[in-house]
Amino acid sequence: MIDPALAGRIRLLGLDVDGVLTDNGIFLGPVDGRPVELKRFDIQDGLGHVLLRTAGLPVVWVSGRHSEATALRARELAIDELLQVPGPRKLEAVGDLLQRRSLGWEEVAFVGDDLADLQVLRRVGLPIAVANAVAEVKAVASFVTRAPGGHGAVREVVEALLRARGVWPEMLERYFSEPAARAL
Numbered sequence: 001m002i003d004p005a006l007a008g009r010i011r012l013l014g015l016d017v018d019g020v021l022t023d024n025g026i027f028l029g030p031v032d033g034r035p036v037e038l039k040r041f042d043i044q045d046g047l048g049h050v051l052l053r054t055a056g057l058p059v060v061w062v063s064g065r066h067s068e069a070t071a072l073r074a075r076e077l078a079i080d081e082l083l084q085v086p087g088p089r090k091l092e093a094v095g096d097l098l099q100r101r102s103l104g105w106e107e108v109a110f111v112g113d114d115l116a117d118l119q120v121l122r123r124v125g126l127p128i129a130v131a132n133a134v135a136e137v138k139a140v141a142s143f144v145t146r147a148p149g150g151h152g153a154v155r156e157v158v159e160a161l162l163r164a165r166g167v168w169p170e171m172l173e174r175y176f177s178e179p180a181a182r183a184l
Helices: 004-009 043-055 068-076 087-101 115-123 135-140 153-164 168-177
Strands: 012-016 027-031 034-038 059-063 081-084 108-112 126-129
Touching: 004 153, 012 087, 012 115, 012 153, 034 068, 043 059, 043 153, 043 168, 059 068, 059 087, 068 081, 081 087, 087 108, 087 115, 108 115, 108 153, 115 126, 115 135, 126 135, 153 168
Parallel strands: 012 059, 012 108, 059 081, 108 126
Antiparallel strands: 027 034
């Protein structure tokens, strides 16, 4: 459970991609002689993004590697910002983002699963780990999901955050009454 007072201070949700939004699997192969990368994203997580957008809470994806599959899904979900930087540069990239958005570290919730996320998780106001995160990530997390990454963990985070903020019923009502908000 997320502390309601803490949830109320959050003004941005940051998400790692591989291992949080995906199950860490990457499919690589040639198509017409060109390399193609495919990833599996969970549709329930997509609905979570829609609900956060409805609540007015920005979402930023922070990936430790460049991927066209990630960029495609980010565009499809209208993610506020996608940062694709080498894993060791995540802290610097998020710091720059916060400066641009005039936000403090304490106003950020971040969901991670692996060592590349540790520096960011140690700085944010609400560090979150997915169920299958490495031990070091779980050790710094204030909240650990029941679902593993790529299997509804982000949706679980969204629901817990919106419930803690006391707006879950309102977001459901808006989801069902605003047709434009339903795109996944």
